[in-house]
Each structure stands twice: as structure tokens, then as C-alpha cells.
Amino acid sequence: MASIDTGGDGGQKKGPGVKKAKKLSTRVDMTPMVDLGFLLITFFVFTATMNEPTTLDLNMPKDIKDKKDQTEVKESGVLSVMLGKDDVVYYYEGKLLEDGSNFKSTDFKGVRNIIVNKRKEVMGRYVRDAECEAKMAREGKPASNCADKDFVVIIKPTKDATYKNTVDILDEMTINQVRTYAMVKIFDQEYELIKKTEEFNKAGIK
Amino acid sequence: MTPFVDIAFLILSFFIMATKFKPPDIVEIKTPGSVLSQKLPENNAVMISFDSTNRVFFTVLSEKDPQKYTDIIKEVNDGQSLGLTPSEMANFRNIYMVGVPLAGVKQLLAMDAKAVEKLRQPGIPVEDSANNQLYWWVRAAKNAFAGEKLNYLIKGDANSKYPAFEAVVAALKRNEEYKYNLITTLDGGEAALYEANKAKNK
Numbered sequence: 001m002a003s004i005d006t007g008g009d010g011g012q013k014k015g016p017g018v019k020k021a022k023k024l025s026t027r028v029d030m031t032p033m034v035d036l037g038f039l040l041i042t043f044f045v046f047t048a049t050m051n052e053p054t055t056l057d058l059n060m061p062k063d064i065k066d067k068k069d070q071t072e073v074k075e076s077g078v079l080s081v082m083l084g085k086d087d088v089v090y091y092y093e094g095k096l097l098e099d100g101s102n103f104k105s106t107d108f109k110g111v112r113n114i115i116v117n118k119r120k121e122v123m124g125r126y127v128r129d130a131e132c133e134a135k136m137a138r139e140g141k142p143a144s145n146c147a148d149k150d151f152v153v154i155i156k157p158t159k160d161a162t163y164k165n166t167v168d169i170l171d172e173m174t175i176n177q178v179r180t181y182a183m184v185k186i187f188d189q190e191y192e193l194i195k196k197t198e199e200f201n202k203a204g205i206k
Numbered sequence: 207m208t209p210f211v212d213i214a215f216l217i218l219s220f221f222i223m224a225t226k227f228k229p230p231d232i233v234e235i236k237t238p239g240s241v242l243s244q245k246l247p248e249n250n251a252v253m254i255s256f257d258s259t260n261r262v263f264f265t266v267l268s269e270k271d272p273q274k275y276t277d278i279i280k281e282v283n284d285g286q287s288l289g290l291t292p293s294e295m296a297n298f299r300n301i302y303m304v305g306v307p308l309a310g311v312k313q314l315l316a317m318d319a320k321a322v323e324k325l326r327q328p329g330i331p332v333e334d335s336a337n338n339q340l341y342w343w344v345r346a347a348k349n350a351f352a353g354e355k356l357n358y359l360i361k362g363d364a365n366s367k368y369p370a371f372e373a374v375v376a377a378l379k380r381n382e383e384y385k386y387n388l389i390t391t392l393d394g395g396e397a398a399l400y401e402a403n404k405a406k407n408k
Contacts, residue, residue: 030211037214044221055359055387056240060375083368157368163256164238164364166371167390171240175400 056170061182073180077122077150081111082186083161083169084194093118100193108168115153115176122151145179153178156186158194234258238364239393241400246389251357252347253389254340254378255303258363260370261329263305264343267359275299277350279315282342288312305329308339332373340377348381361389 075094082090089111092102106114132146153173157166166183173181235257253265268274279298283290286308294312298304300319304311305327314322332340347356358378362371378386 034211034214037211037218041214041218041221044218044225047225054240054242054390054392055246056242056390058360058386058388060379060384060386157372159367159369161368162364163362163366163368163371166368167238167240167362167364167388170388171242171393174241 056167056174058170073152074150076125078152078154079115079118080154080156080190081169082190082194083155083157083165085158085160085198087165088198089169090190090194090197096190096193103190103193103197105197108165108172111169112172112176115172115178119148119151119176119178123147126150148179151178151180153181155181155183156190157183158186158191235361235363236365237361237389237391240388240390241393242390246359246387247357250351250355251359252344253359253361254344254374255361256329256363256366256370256374258365259329260333260366261305261327262332262340262370262374263303263327264330264340265303266347272299274350278343278346281346281349282308282311285346286342290315303327304343307331308342332377333369338373338377338380340374341380344377344381344383348383358383358386359389360386 078094080092080096084090084105087108088105089107090103090105091111091114092104094102096103126147129146129149132149136142136145155166155169155173157169172178235255248267249270251267253267255263255265257263266275266278275298276295279290279295282288283295288308288311290312294315297315297317297319301315301317301322302319304314306314307328307330310328314325314327317325330340330343332338344358360371360374362374375386378384
């Protein structure tokens with residue numbers, strides 16, 4: 001099979017009377033070496049391309065103490081998303097009602113539809129804003145960027161949420177092209193509601 | 207057969223040479239998946255890692271300019287009066303991840319890098335906001351890299367709890383740094399969806 005052709009036993013024509021020297025074969029069996037070679041190739045191919053780390057950019061806002069410097073957002077365009085225990089996502093639109101009736105829960109699969117629908121709803125309410133469109137035109141961005149300028153997602157992870165949940169929700173922002181989102185500390189009132197919901201669900205299973 | 211074997215060994219040599227072995231993992235960190243596929247900076251960066259038990263580690267990535275290691279540990283030493291000897295400070299470069307309270311840094315740096323790999327470090331205390339020691343490390347790095355671009359890499363385990371991440375961010379925020387890179391693994395299926403969405407909205 002695999003071997004180096006050394007030409008060692010090639011039938012050289014010798015003249016008459018020349019004594020043919022006895023030649024030892026110099027052929028080396030290369031099969032084991034080639035086997036090993038391919039084994040190493042396989043190993044390096046598998047280890048080289050696997051598990052390549054990538055990065056996700058995150059910009060955090062400055063802590064602004066002064067109330068008048070804080071950015072104001074339209075209540076109708078706000079979606080608050082809270083990350084709870086065991087990959088449960090809680091959310092409400094606009095302001096949290098006193099009785100907590102608009103406080104709902106979903107999971108990481110369902111949250112995408114909620115974000116998409118809310119974005120559509122906000123964009124549907126958009127009345128043409130000449131100032132904003134002119135600004136976008138100046139910056140060379142499409143005017144459609146103005147349509148969802150009122151859409152803001154507020155992310156509030158609780159202390160029971162994992163880091164994976166946090167990255168997942170940031171990813172959801174990227175996938176759904178939510179331009180304005182903020183990560184803030186959860187309010188006590190909201191955390192209590194989550195705790196109550198969890199207790200209620202636990203009791204329900206029993 | 208011979209050309210075939212030649213090519214095979216050529217490929218083999220290429221892979222052997224192109225492979226860069228990553229530094230030993232002192233702690234096992236499984237990063238969560240995400241859709242973005244940006245490359246990770248390897249120089250001029252500070253990596254803050256936390257594992258599944260919420261231990262926080264600090265790593266300086268500056269292969270091009272080893273002087274930075276000295277600058278950073280010197281600043282921490284002077285600022286916190288740790289009383290490190292020059293040889294202990296020189297050892298800072300060999301120790302890939304630092305995950306001990308400031309009081310334990312002297313003991314850690316007196317150890318051999320090989321021994322540190324086996325040691326279970328307790329993590330830098332961060333969760334108490336009054337004693338967020340990561341702040342001092344970040345500040346030293348920020349001063350050492352003053353005038354240059356410095357990337358803040360945050361490498362968290364998928365199963366770690368959110369407060370660890372929050373505390374890391376708090377330490378960075380106190381240093382007035384607001385832009386970070388979260389290290390993730392590329393999530394193929396979701397990434398395709400993201401590209402499709404992006405194309406649709408154009």
C-alpha cells in the first residue's frame with residue numbers, strides 16, 4: 001500500500017559480466033504513519049473550530065440622580081420586562097395598575113411575540129414627526145427609524161434570574177431590533193408581585 | 207499515494223501551527239449563547255469573569271505590552287498598601303486570574319502559577335456595595351491604560367445569578383465606564399433568525 005518508491009529494486013540494465021550486487025529492499029511501510037497523520041488531522045480539525053467565543057456589546061446608562069436630567073418616555077410605548085426565577089418572564093405594558101391586573105407572565109419563547117406586537121402597536125400609532133424625520137435624513141438613516149422612537153423596553157432582572165436570562169433578553173432586543181432599551185433595578189412593588197405569583201403558582205400545582 | 211500523503215501532512219502542519227492553546231481555565235465558565243458574532247479583542251482588555259457559584263475573577267489581557275501588568279499591580283499595591291515585594295508583583299503576570307480579596311493578594315502572588323491553578327480561589331468580594339473590591343482593580347487598569355482604548359470583557363457563567371453581574375457592572379460604573387463586551391458563544395439558529403430580521407427591515 002503506502003510506500004516510498006526508492007527505485008531500489010528497479011531493474012537496471014547491467015552490462016555483461018557485471019556482477020549483480022545483492023540489494024536489500026529499502027521500501028518502508030508507511031501505513032501506520034499515515035494512519036497517525038490522519039488521526040492528528042481529525043483531532044486538530046475538531047478542536048480548532050469549536051467553541052469560538054463572541055461578544056455582545058452592552059452600554060449601560062449613567063446613574064442620573066437629578067430628576068430633570070432623566071430621559072422621559074411616553075407611557076404608552078413602554079414595555080417593562082421582569083426576569084424571575086426558573087426562566088419565567090413577567091411583563092406589563094405602560095404603567096403598572098394599582099390592582100396589578102396588567103401584570104402578566106410568559107417564558108422566553110413567548111416574550112418575542114410580546115415585543116414584536118408591542119412594537120407594531122407603537123408604530124401603528126405613529127403620527128409623522130417632521131423634526132425627527134429631518135434629523136434622520138441628516139444623519140443618513142431611514143425615516144422609518146422615527147416610527148418606533150417611542151418604543152422603549154425596560155428590563156428588570158430580579159435577583160433570582162440567571163446571567164443567561166439577562167443575556168437572552170438582551171439578545172431578544174437585538175433580534176427584534178429594539179433600539180431603545182434600558183436595564184434598571186426592579187421596584188419593590190414589582191418584586192412582591194412576582195413573589196406572590198410564584199407562591200400562587202406553587203399552591204396551584206399542589 | 208505519495209502526493210496524497212504529502213497534502214495530508216501539509217494540512218496537519220497547518221493545523222498544528224495555527225492552533226493556539228487557550229490559557230488554562232482555572233474556573234469552568236460556560237458562557238450563554240447569543241446572536242452576535244463579533245470577534246473578541248485579545249489585547250488592551252480587562253476580563254472580569256464570574257462562575258456558576260458567583261465567584262468573581264479579574265484578568266488583564268495585554269500580551270503586547272507586559273509593562274501594563276506591572277503598572278496595574280503596582281497601583282493596587284500602592285493604593286491598598288498590600289506590601290508586595292517586587293518578585294511578587296512580577297508574578298502577577300503569570301497568574302492568569304485573580305480571584306481573592308485584597309487581603310489575600312500577597313499570599314496568592316507568593317505562590318507558584320502552577321499551584322494557583324489547583325487552588326480554589328474564593329473570588330473577589332463584590333456583592334457588598336460598600337466593599338466592592340473589584341472597583342480598585344478596574345481603577346488600576348483604567349489608569350494603566352490611560353489614553354489607550356481599553357475593552358471591558360465580562361465573561362459570566364450561564365447559571366450564575368444576576369446579582370453577580372449587577373455587582374460587576376456596579377464596579378465598572380463607579381469607574382465611569384459604561385461600555386462593555388459580554389462574552390458569549392454563537393448561537394447558530396438564533397443568529398440566522400437575526401440576520402433574516404435585519405434583512406427584512408432594511
